[in-house]
Amino acid sequence: MAHEATHDHHDDHHHHAPQGFFQRWVMSTNHKDIGTLYLVFSLLMFFIGGSFAMVIRAELFKPGLDLVQPYFFNQMTTMHALVMIFGAIMPAFVGLGNWMIPLMIGAPDMALPRMNNLSFWILPFAFTLMLSTLFMAGGGPAGGWTMYPPLSLQSDSLAYVVFAIHLMGISSIMGAINIIATILNMRAPGMDLLKMPVFVWSWLITAFLLIAVMPVLAGAVTMLLTDKYFGTSFFNPGGGGDPVLYQHVFWFFGHPEVYIMILPAFGIISEIIPTFARKPIFGYRAMVYAIASIAFLSFIVWAHHMFAVGLPLGADIFFMYATMLIAVPTGVKVFNWVATMWGGSMTFETPMLFAIAFVILFTIGGFSGLMLAMVPADFQYHDTYFVVAHFHYVLVTGAAFAIMGATYFWLPKWTGHMYSEFWGKVHFWCSVVFVNVLFFPQHFLGLAGMPRRIPDYNVAFANFNMISSIGGFLFGASQLIFLGVVVHCAFFAKKKATDRVWEGAKGLEWTVPSPAPHHTFEVPPVVRDEELAHGHTDD
Amino acid sequence: MTSGSIRTGRIEPNQHRTPPGRWAGIRRAGAVSLALALALCSGLAQANPEPGQLNLTRGVTTWSEVPYFLNNVVLGVCVVIGILVFGAMFIAMFRFRKSRGAVPEKWSHNTMVEVIWTTIPVLILVALAWLATGGLVSFADTTGSQMTIKVTGYQWKWRYDYVDYLGKPISKVGYMSKLDALSDKTRQLHSGLDPYAVTTDGYNTYLINVDKPLVLPIHTKIRFVITSDDVIHSWWVPQFGWKMDAIPGIVNTAWTNINETGTYRGQCAELCGQDHGFMPIVVKAVSQEDFAKWLADQQQASAPAPAAASSAAAPASAQTAAAPAKAGNG
Numbered sequence: 049m050a051h052e053a054t055h056d057h058h059d060d061h062h063h064h065a066p067q068g069f070f071q072r073w074v075m076s077t078n079h080k081d082i083g084t085l086y087l088v089f090s091l092l093m094f095f096i097g098g099s100f101a102m103v104i105r106a107e108l109f110k111p112g113l114d115l116v117q118p119y120f121f122n123q124m125t126t127m128h129a130l131v132m133i134f135g136a137i138m139p140a141f142v143g144l145g146n147w148m149i150p151l152m153i154g155a156p157d158m159a160l161p162r163m164n165n166l167s168f169w170i171l172p173f174a175f176t177l178m179l180s181t182l183f184m185a186g187g188g189p190a191g192g193w194t195m196y197p198p199l200s201l202q203s204d205s206l207a208y209v210v211f212a213i214h215l216m217g218i219s220s221i222m223g224a225i226n227i228i229a230t231i232l233n234m235r236a237p238g239m240d241l242l243k244m245p246v247f248v249w250s251w252l253i254t255a256f257l258l259i260a261v262m263p264v265l266a267g268a269v270t271m272l273l274t275d276k277y278f279g280t281s282f283f284n285p286g287g288g289g290d291p292v293l294y295q296h297v298f299w300f301f302g303h304p305e306v307y308i309m310i311l312p313a314f315g316i317i318s319e320i321i322p323t324f325a326r327k328p329i330f331g332y333r334a335m336v337y338a339i340a341s342i343a344f345l346s347f348i349v350w351a352h353h354m355f356a357v358g359l360p361l362g363a364d365i366f367f368m369y370a371t372m373l374i375a376v377p378t379g380v381k382v383f384n385w386v387a388t389m390w391g392g393s394m395t396f397e398t399p400m401l402f403a404i405a406f407v408i409l410f411t412i413g414g415f416s417g418l419m420l421a422m423v424p425a426d427f428q429y430h431d432t433y434f435v436v437a438h439f440h441y442v443l444v445t446g447a448a449f450a451i452m453g454a455t456y457f458w459l460p461k462w463t464g465h466m467y468s469e470f471w472g473k474v475h476f477w478c479s480v481v482f483v484n485v486l487f488f489p490q491h492f493l494g495l496a497g498m499p500r501r502i503p504d505y506n507v508a509f510a511n512f513n514m515i516s517s518i519g520g521f522l523f524g525a526s527q528l529i530f531l532g533v534v535v536h537c538a539f540f541a542k543k544k545a546t547d548r549v550w551e552g553a554k555g556l557e558w559t560v561p562s563p564a565p566h567h568t569f570e571v572p573p574v575v576r577d578e579e580l581a582h583g584h585t586d587d
Numbered sequence: 588m589t590s591g592s593i594r595t596g597r598i599e600p601n602q603h604r605t606p607p608g609r610w611a612g613i614r615r616a617g618a619v620s621l622a623l624a625l626a627l628c629s630g631l632a633q634a635n636p637e638p639g640q641l642n643l644t645r646g647v648t649t650w651s652e653v654p655y656f657l658n659n660v661v662l663g664v665c666v667v668i669g670i671l672v673f674g675a676m677f678i679a680m681f682r683f684r685k686s687r688g689a690v691p692e693k694w695s696h697n698t699m700v701e702v703i704w705t706t707i708p709v710l711i712l713v714a715l716a717w718l719a720t721g722g723l724v725s726f727a728d729t730t731g732s733q734m735t736i737k738v739t740g741y742q743w744k745w746r747y748d749y750v751d752y753l754g755k756p757i758s759k760v761g762y763m764s765k766l767d768a769l770s771d772k773t774r775q776l777h778s779g780l781d782p783y784a785v786t787t788d789g790y791n792t793y794l795i796n797v798d799k800p801l802v803l804p805i806h807t808k809i810r811f812v813i814t815s816d817d818v819i820h821s822w823w824v825p826q827f828g829w830k831m832d833a834i835p836g837i838v839n840t841a842w843t844n845i846n847e848t849g850t851y852r853g854q855c856a857e858l859c860g861q862d863h864g865f866m867p868i869v870v871k872a873v874s875q876e877d878f879a880k881w882l883a884d885q886q887q888a889s890a891p892a893p894a895a896a897s898s899a900a901a902p903a904s905a906q907t908a909a910a911p912a913k914a915g916n917g
Contacts, residue, residue: 112774114776326691331695356821361727364727368723386672386679395684407676424657432856492640497636499864503864506635507638507793508791582695
């Protein structure tokens with residue numbers, strides 16, 4: 049029924065993109081154009097957030113304050129995190145979901161196209177508001193992206209940041225509702241839930257996480273706002289409040305949030321590896337169930353970010369055990385990716401290189417995660433560079449590498465042209481080498497006792513900080529190659545992409561022409577099991 | 588803790604040159620023998636972070652070996668799993684390449700291996716959880732302490748108040764402890780001063796030295812009550828093996844029992860504003876006799892001018908006392 053209604057509706061539409069720039073991009077209700085907007089926006093934010101990281105690494109290049117005041121340094125660490133999390137990683141995944149979910153499930157568009165437009169166009173305003181605080185008299189937020197009170201209440205820019213976060217949350221919730229509505233209602237006949245690509249599954253689960261936790265963040269920051277401006281005492285012990293309450297509420301959002309940033313990456317890797325191994329994904333159902341159980345566990349592990357706040361013994365033990373459990377479904381996913389490669393017939397184009405680097409380096413981030421879960425050891429690791437190394441391994445070589453791999457994987461479908469494989473590989477090898485030079489020494493710094501979020505340090509930490517900074521500058525510079533490859537492919541590349549693009553590519557998205565026309569699947573496609581990336585689902 | 592008696596009296600001098608266990612945890616046995624060898628020498632343990640230090644410190648207290656040991660075990664487990672998984676990946680990448688004529692197989696499922704690689708990690712995790720739980724229970728037990736120190740965090744310094752010692756209350760021994768003057772001058776933006784020139788007793792103490800260290804006796808179970816006057820801080824001396832947040836309105840507890848005399852340095856570990864990086868912690872651990880003498884001197888010094896001493900202590904408790912105190916960790 050839903051399919052027919054949508055189908056009729058779309059018959060009135062033009063089959064080409066609207067001509068005017070303003071009409072096409074600002075008033076768009078087309079999932080492909082909105083997906084492109086999201087991706088371009090996130091690339092811009094990636095470079096803005098990256099430039100903040102360059103300031104941080106430059107100040108930490110050697111002992112002694114050489115470039116910026118400590119308070120500005122704290123603004124940089126805070127803004128780097130907020131921009132990268134809410135501006136770069138999350139919108140990139142929403143963009144990929146917008147572009148690919150309708151193509152993968154055989155839907156003509158997203159279920160709620162006008163809301164899709166709104167959920168994107170909120171973001172530039174939210175980030176303009178947030179970034180503008182850097183140019184205000186009191187400066188930007190400097191209390192860390194976690195905004196722990198009472199420290200965050202000392203900031204003059206709190207109201208701006210809280211409002212920006214509200215806007216980002218509204219955008220995320222609308223995007224998540226749209227994705228759920230699309231996946232549950234708009235699948236082509238025959239595209240059963242357990243025949244959907246893993247990427248679609250990962251986004252379906254992620255969307256539920258978003259709807260569950262973004263309001264929690266909104267509540268937490270609203271309480272900060274009323275504590276600062278309206279005389280409430282939610283987190284003020286002087287009025288009977290409790291600063292630790294904020295941390296509980298924040299991390300009840302915050303831990304699902306980190307899975308919001310990694311589950312779609314799991315989905316992407318589960319699309320890329322079977323394509324270039326030319327073999328169906330191993331244990332499709334186990335992969336789906338693993339994502340679902342990771343999502344469930346993400347709700348009951350929040351206090352592992354708070355082992356140093358003086359939790360009662362029983363809470364320490366509960367959150368330690370629950371956290372360690374996550375290693376099981378995560379391990380299943382890693383083993384299944386390796387088993388997908390085993391017995392395949394592999395080639396190593398750029399997307400596959402990023403996927404393999406993801407599996408190895410994300411697993412290293414998982415190992416340090418397991419170490420951090422052990423509470424007595426965490427008493428030492430907590431709030432040191434060991435934690436910084438850990439979450440950059442899962443977010444940079446995890447989430448960001450998956451997004452880059454996905455970009456190379458689907459760019460020919462988006463633009464109709466092949467990107468430069470040579471420059472793609474140059475980008476990959478530079479990134480993978482320098483990202484390790486950047487982040488691996490930070491493990492040692494943390495173990496040796498260097499706290500995080502400090503602008504200056506004892507000379508004992510000098511060697512590894514200098515190595516890390518050099519890696520950071522080179523990793524940052526390597527991303528200009530990425531920009532060059534994408535721009536070249538979009539506007540200047542000559543080599544046409546075939547519809548299938550990759551020899552081993554399976555799934556509905558590869559049955560439409562390259563570039564994907566403005567409107568696709570106006571007539572629902574016929575779904576054949578052998579055309580799906582995970583083969584027959586009789587396992 | 589039982590392991591305490593074994594370690595009592597062992598001295599690890601010159602840690603700055605040869606940190607035991609500086610390589611990964613699987614070499615714990617080597618580290619132990621190294622420490623024993625070094626125990627033949629004597630001298631004060633000057634526990635600074637080491638240039639090029641790769642692993643956690645072993646620490647100097649009866650409990651600090653717990654995180655160190657756990658760190659080494661879990662790191663070893665991760666290294667072994669990593670070698671197996673990445674090894675399998677690299678074999679797959681070499682054997683199953685299209686350029687070598689590999690033909691893709693059709694299977695995509697194997698119940699037996701899936702059950703195996705779900706079960707084995709569970710067993711490993713149970714073993715790790717068992718190890719970690721023991722250490723945690725011993726950390727939570729602050730009973731039987733012979734001394735109490737109240738630690739209060741301020742933006743950006745620490746205050747130490749001596750509450751009781753060997754069952755006797757101590758009054759009016761308490762003081763602020765903040766970044767030493769030389770580090771403070773050197774760390775100013777464009778100061779032109781060289782951080783490498785900030786040394787104490789031949790060791791670089793840039794940003795990890797204070798004007799007045801916390802003086803503690805060794806071989807004494809010391810209970811810390813930790814709170815804050817403004818924002819959240821975290822009191823961390825790596826050689827003690829733990830950090831504990833200092834939170835306004837809340838009194839957290841922790842304990843230590845130091846085995847060796849020496850100077851142990853740490854830093855605030857929770858972002859607390861612009862000078863978060865500049866509020867170090869220095870503990871001077873002395874023998875019980877020296878401590879008794881030092882304490883007597885302090886009490887005597889504060890006795891003739893009680894008015895001045897009490898007014899100095901007043902701001903420490905003014906705000907926190909008003910709020911309902913909640914004890915963490917019993």
